[in-house]
Amino acid sequence: xxxxxxxxxxxxxxxxxxxxxxxxxxxxxxxxxxxxxxxxxxxxxxxxxxxxxxxxxxxxxxxxxxxxxxxxxxxxxxxxxxxxxxxxxxxxxxxxxxxxxxxxxxxxxxxxxxxxxxxxxxxxxxxxxxxxxxxxxxxxxxxxxxxxxxxxxxxxxxxxxxxxxxxxxxxxxxxxxxx
Amino acid sequence: xxxxxxxxxxxxxxxxxxxxxxxxxxxxxxxxxxxxxxxxxxxxxxxxxxxxxxxxxxxxxxxxxxxxxxxxxxxxxxxxxxxxxxxxxxxxxxxxxxxxxxxxxxxxxxxxxxxxxxxxxxxxxxxxxxxxxxxxxxxxxxxxxxxxxxxxxxxxxxxxxxxxxxxxxxxxxxxxxxxxxxxxxxxxxxxxxxxxxxxxxxxxxxxxxxxxxxxxxxxxxxxxxxxxxxxxxxxxxxxxxxxxxxxxxxxxxxxxxxxxxxxxxxxxxxxxxxxxxxxxxxxxxxxxxxxxxxxxxxxxxxxxxxxxxxxxxxxxxxxxxxxxxxxxxxxxxxxxxxxxxxxxxxxxxxxxxxxxxxxxxxxxxxxxxxxxxxxxxxxxxxxxxxxxxxxxxxxxxxxxxxxxxxxxxxxxxxxxxxxxxxxxxxxxxxxxxxxxxxxxxxxxxxxxxxxxxxxxxxxxxxxxxxxxxxxxxxxxxxxxxxxxxxxxxxxxxxxxxxxxxxxxxxxxxxxxxxxxxxxxxxxxxxxxxxxxxxxxxxxxxxxxxxxxxxxx
Numbered sequence: 001x002x003x004x005x006x007x008x009x010x011x012x013x014x015x016x017x018x019x020x021x022x023x024x025x026x027x028x029x030x031x032x033x034x035x036x037x038x039x040x041x042x043x044x045x046x047x048x049x050x051x052x053x054x055x056x057x058x059x060x061x062x063x064x065x066x067x068x069x070x071x072x073x074x075x076x077x078x079x080x081x082x083x084x085x086x087x088x089x090x091x092x093x094x095x096x097x098x099x100x101x102x103x104x105x106x107x108x109x110x111x112x113x114x115x116x117x118x119x120x121x122x123x124x125x126x127x128x129x130x131x132x133x134x135x136x137x138x139x140x141x142x143x144x145x146x147x148x149x150x151x152x153x154x155x156x157x158x159x160x161x162x163x164x165x166x167x168x169x170x171x172x173x174x175x176x177x178x179x
Numbered sequence: 180x181x182x183x184x185x186x187x188x189x190x191x192x193x194x195x196x197x198x199x200x201x202x203x204x205x206x207x208x209x210x211x212x213x214x215x216x217x218x219x220x221x222x223x224x225x226x227x228x229x230x231x232x233x234x235x236x237x238x239x240x241x242x243x244x245x246x247x248x249x250x251x252x253x254x255x256x257x258x259x260x261x262x263x264x265x266x267x268x269x270x271x272x273x274x275x276x277x278x279x280x281x282x283x284x285x286x287x288x289x290x291x292x293x294x295x296x297x298x299x300x301x302x303x304x305x306x307x308x309x310x311x312x313x314x315x316x317x318x319x320x321x322x323x324x325x326x327x328x329x330x331x332x333x334x335x336x337x338x339x340x341x342x343x344x345x346x347x348x349x350x351x352x353x354x355x356x357x358x359x360x361x362x363x364x365x366x367x368x369x370x371x372x373x374x375x376x377x378x379x380x381x382x383x384x385x386x387x388x389x390x391x392x393x394x395x396x397x398x399x400x401x402x403x404x405x406x407x408x409x410x411x412x413x414x415x416x417x418x419x420x421x422x423x424x425x426x427x428x429x430x431x432x433x434x435x436x437x438x439x440x441x442x443x444x445x446x447x448x449x450x451x452x453x454x455x456x457x458x459x460x461x462x463x464x465x466x467x468x469x470x471x472x473x474x475x476x477x478x479x480x481x482x483x484x485x486x487x488x489x490x491x492x493x494x495x496x497x498x499x500x501x502x503x504x505x506x507x508x509x510x511x512x513x514x515x516x517x518x519x520x521x522x523x524x525x526x527x528x529x530x531x532x533x534x535x536x537x538x539x540x541x542x543x544x545x546x547x548x549x550x551x552x553x554x555x556x557x558x559x560x561x562x563x564x565x566x567x568x569x570x571x572x573x574x575x576x577x578x579x580x581x582x583x584x585x586x587x588x589x590x591x592x593x594x595x596x597x598x599x600x601x602x603x604x605x606x607x608x609x610x611x612x613x614x615x616x617x618x619x620x621x622x623x624x625x626x627x628x629x630x631x632x633x634x635x636x637x638x639x640x641x642x643x644x645x646x647x648x649x650x651x652x653x654x655x656x657x658x659x660x661x662x663x664x665x666x667x668x669x670x671x672x673x674x675x676x677x678x679x680x681x682x683x684x685x686x687x688x689x690x691x692x693x694x695x696x697x698x699x700x701x702x703x704x705x706x707x708x709x710x711x712x713x714x715x716x717x718x719x720x721x722x723x724x725x726x727x728x729x730x731x
Contacts, residue, residue, distance in 0.1 A: 028314065091217070092301065093340025097417050100337050105452065111183075121218060128336035138214075152193045154186045156330040156455055157406075165185045166330060166463035175464075 004141050006111075007132040007149070015129050016145035021063055022051050022057075023082060025115075035083055039063050039084050063115065066094035067102060077108045083132070087116035094127045103130035103160035123148035130160035180243060180549060181326050181471040183291040190333070191288040194295060199281035206278065207291030217414050221301075221339075223294030224280055233277040234297040236288060236712045239307035239325035239349075240268030240552040244543035247550060249290040250536035257283055262535065264520060264528040266592060266643055268306045269297055269347065275601050283392025293568060298343045302413070308357050310549040313470060313561035315509035316563045319368045319376055322526060323469045324405060325349055327460055331406050338413045341422035345413070346434060355646035358383045360392050361646055362675035363430045364412065369399065376402040380478075382442065383434030384674070386640035388514065391431045392674045394439035396446060401655035403465070407458035411450035415442070424482055445586045454607075475547055475562065480512025484565030496581070497572050499621060503583040507567065511563055516589035518545075518558040518575060519582040519590060523619045526612050527593040528556030537578045545563055545571050554643075555592055555631075588630045588697065589615040592643055596636030596653060597660070603636035605660035611636055613690040627697055630710045631669075648711045649696060650677045651689060662689045666696070667714045678719055681727050692726045701726040 004060040006019040023037045026117050032052070039061040040049065064070060064104030073083065083102060084175055085095035095114070102108040113133035114126055127149045134145065156166050164172070190639055203217040216226075223234040236252065242250075250270055254262045256280050258272040265271055275283065288294060296303055305328045306315070307321040328347060332338070338345075348357040351368035359365030361629075365381035377399040384393025400408050412430075421427045434442045435658045462638075506515040520539055521527050530538070542550040545567045551559040564573055577580040584590045591614060594600065596607030611634055618624050634651040635642035644650030650665040661683035668677030684692055699722050700710045714722070 066422075067729070091340055092422060093300075093338070094422075096337045097414055104454075124334070125336040125339055129630065133338055151197055152334070154188060154190045154193075156190075156333050157335055166190075167460060169186055170184070170467065171463055 003135070005134045005136060006115075007127060013072040014036070014146060014149040016123075016142040016149065018142055019133070020024040022059070025084075026061070037061070037081070039082065041065075042068050045076075047074075049076065049079075056155045061113075064098060066092050066098075070098045070100075070106070074106055077106055077110070078103070080108075080110055082113055082133075083108065084113045084115045087114060087118055087122075090117040090119050090122060094179050096125060099126070099131050100160045111175075124151055128155065128159040128161050128163070156172050180320070181468065188288075191291070191293050194222075194293065194334075195281070195284045195288050195441065197688075198284055199522050202277065202281050204376045217299070217726065219277075219280075220298040221296070221643065222280070222284065223297035224275070224277075225601075226296060227273065227599050228597075229599070230273065231277055231280065232599065233272045233275045233280060233283060233309065234265070235270045235272070235292055235294050236297045236304040237269050237292075237552050238329050239305060239311065239322050240309050240554075241307075241311075241322060242542075242550050242552065243548045244539040244550070246292055247535050247539035247542065248289045249292065251532040252540070253283055253286060254532040254535065261529050261531045263526070263595065264530065264552050264556045264558070266364060266554050266556065266594070266641060267304060268309070268554055269304060270552065271595070273595070298344075299339075300343050300345075301339045302328075302335060302341075302345045302347065305329060305332070306346070306348045306357055306362075306554060308352055308355075309553040309559045310356060310506065310515055311351065311551075312475060312549075313353055313508050313513075313515050314354075315507065316353055317368070318370050319351045319470075320353040320472050321349040321366075321368060321404075322355075322472050323465075324366065324368070324378075324395055324402070326468050326471075327405065328409070331409070331460070333717050338417060341413070341417055342422045343425070343430075345416075345430065345534040347409075354551070355670075355672040355674075358643070358646065358670035358674070360672075361386055361390070361643075361670055362393070364409070365393055366405075368402070368568070371399050378402060378405065380412075382446075383431040385429055385431040386643060386645045387429065388426060388638045388640075388678045389429075389435075390640070390645040391435060392676060393431070394434065396439055396443035401428060404455060404459055406460055407453045407455040408446070408450055410447045410453055410458050419445075435546070449513070456699060471517060475549075477513065477547075477562070478564075480510070480564065480566075482511035484512065484568070487565040487568045490569035494569075496576065496583075497569060499583040499625070500572050501568070501582055502577075503582075503587065503625070504585045508562070510562075514563050514565055514568060516560040516563045516568070516571060517553075517585040518580050519584055519616065519690075520580075521556050521584055521590045522579050522582045523589060523615045524612050524614075525579075526608050529589050530558070533579055534580055537574065537580065541571055541574060555586075555590065557590070561590075583621060584624060586619045586629045586631065587624045588627050588632060588693075589624055590631070591615060592647070593631040594629075594635050594642035596634070596642075600636060600641075602639055603653065604638075604655035605636050605662065607634040607642055607651075607653060610651060610653075610662065610686065610689050613686075617690045617694055625710060628707075628709055630697070633695065643670055644668075645676050646674060647677060648709075649693060652683075654683050656683065660686050662686065663725070664692060664696075666719060667711065669711060680719065681723055695725050696722055 004021040009015040059081035094160040288309040381393040593611040597603040633647035665677035
């Protein structure tokens with residue numbers, strides 16, 4: 001069982017911590033446990049999600065593989081506690097787009113969790129597109145994630161986070177000097 | 180020129196510290212080579228045949244004197260005393276030790292240079308017309324937009340793990356010196372009839388094993404919408420580009436599979452969903468960047484320099500240099516000076532540390548502190564007063580930098596090939612040297628006129644052989660180096676992929692075959708035709724017959 005790391009604290013100052021994982025990953029071959037929070041594949045969710053959610057006693061998350069389109073979840077997002085985006089290889093960057101669309105286009109506010117080949121080197125990118133939970137695959141600690149997520153004092157482009165970009169910082173400097 | 184501010188500098192410091200930390204972990208054995216490889220590649224550090232190679236980004240090929248001197252210092256201190264200019268306007272050092280890499284990156288960061296995104300499946304260094312800001316041809320300065328893209332693409336959180344590498348090139352001039360039609364995205368600045376500034380957007384060009392001249396997917400993108408539109412293109416590619424086969428992962432394959440029209444439609448659909456107000460750069464920042472390039476302190480000078488005319492009349496070598504390496508400037512009394520790194524018998528694109536220092540001095544003393552790297556692997560002093568040309572030429576000549584062969588037969592593009600590169604099948608440098616020696620007579624070279632020869636040591640086509648007037652591709656035949664010739668390619672505004680001439684030739688027959696091709700052209704030439712024009716008129720056959728008849 002991989003350990004779970006979550007971001008806590010202010011949105012512009014990332015702090016990573018160990019977190020209890022209430023969810024169980026259920027593969028398409030497994031039976032869904034009697035109780036408890038579960039993460040299902042998109043296919044499984046589409047077939048059985050309604051029944052599970054109506055039982056009301058548990059939370060449900062959906063796991064999206066890189067080729068899966070988050071648009072398919074658009075109407076279900078308010079009911080989902082978690083979307084897990086899979087990295088079969090760290091080099092497969094499709095989940096970065098998925099995360100960003102979930103936050104920016106669908107205004108999803110639940111947990112977005114990185115699962116699979118998840119390495120601390122990706123931290124800076126992941127937090128900027130909206131991931132806030134991680135199942136690291138490299139044995140890395142929350143300290144390493146906190147450090148990696150805050151490594152750069154400046155960013156150049158808008159993403160799903162609230163960080164001012166370099167252009168905003170420059171504009172603020174100009175305003176300040178004009179006062 | 181754009182000057183880094185405190186934000187740009189702190190960013191580089193943070194990057195440098197990150198890499199130093201990673202190298203420490205590697206050297207201590209905390210990271211395996213497998214784990215370290217993607218990290219070093221993100222910092223431009225390749226493991227080649229004999230050593231590490233460090234590729235330094237030269238944003239849009241633009242350098243100041245201090246930066247050029249620092250590159251010279253790196254070459255002298257950490258390499259074997261030279262650096263290599265690449266076909267993407269970068270500089271490579273071929274003999275780097277891993278333990279030195281963090282110190283080198285620190286030294287480069289001190290002069291606002293770095294190696295970020297010179298490798299990996301991310302948006303690479305944006306290239307641009309090396310005559311930017313100096314040629315009268317351009318409708319707008321492509322450096323402004325290259326700098327906008329540099330910032331936007333630097334450690335982009337969504338687009339750092341694309342299916343494959345991604346290269347953008349920009350020109351603002353009708354004459355294309357940036358090969359925009361054979362890039363993942365090519366941008367041509369244009370003014371619409373109403374005077375508004377925009378880009379023609381070309382997507383899906385490329386070379387490698389599947390060469391394409393890219394199709395235009397948008398005729399006129401309003402300039403201010405550049406970043407939101409790029410975001411849409413990259414997002415469609417990131418989601419739908421192939422990831423199952425490294426050879427089919429470039430955007431050109433996606434564009435070709437969908438068709439340019441359908442790909443363009445998907446981009447428009449995505450673009451419509453993007454909050455442009457948020458994605459595009461504000462006018463204030465755009466004006467700040469534009470201002471940095473607009474402040475070139477030109478003097479008001481007469482269009483004709485008597486000093487230059489007199490010196491030219493007295494010196495045949497200056498006259499030859501002026502005919503071939505001096506190009507018209509937008510300001511009266513100035514010229515653009517090409518500094519050839521293709522001296523006969525030398526490695527194309529290599530400059531020694533001393534030569535880099537010399538060019539830096541010239542840029543500082545005579546050239547408004549500006550110099551450029553071209554995709555043809557030469558250097559450019561973009562702003563030289565005509566009055567100063569005799570002095571500049573004399574100094575270049577004294578340092579082996581005045582070869583008057585720009586765009587002539589000996590101005591050969593060559594990748595590092597099997598002399599350095601782990602991917603190569605064959606050597607490229609000795610072939611280039613052989614050909615240059617065959618055409619060492621400068622009078623003959625001028626008689627032949629414009630002829631672009633480009634050599635790649637393997638199908639990855641770093642030497643741009645597909646878009647050469649005469650392309651040469653190194654292939655391996657049972658452990659022996661052979662070379663396949665192609666004719667009629669062009670990487671310029673009339674971009675074309677060359678056609679294969681016939682069976683590959685052994686190394687010692689390449690230069691004689693080029694000689695035969697040239698003789699065939701000279702015999703068939705009408706009027707002022709270039710080699711490429713004659714080829715286009717008469718076709719492949721006469722050339723093929725001439726080369727292969729010898730063999731029979």
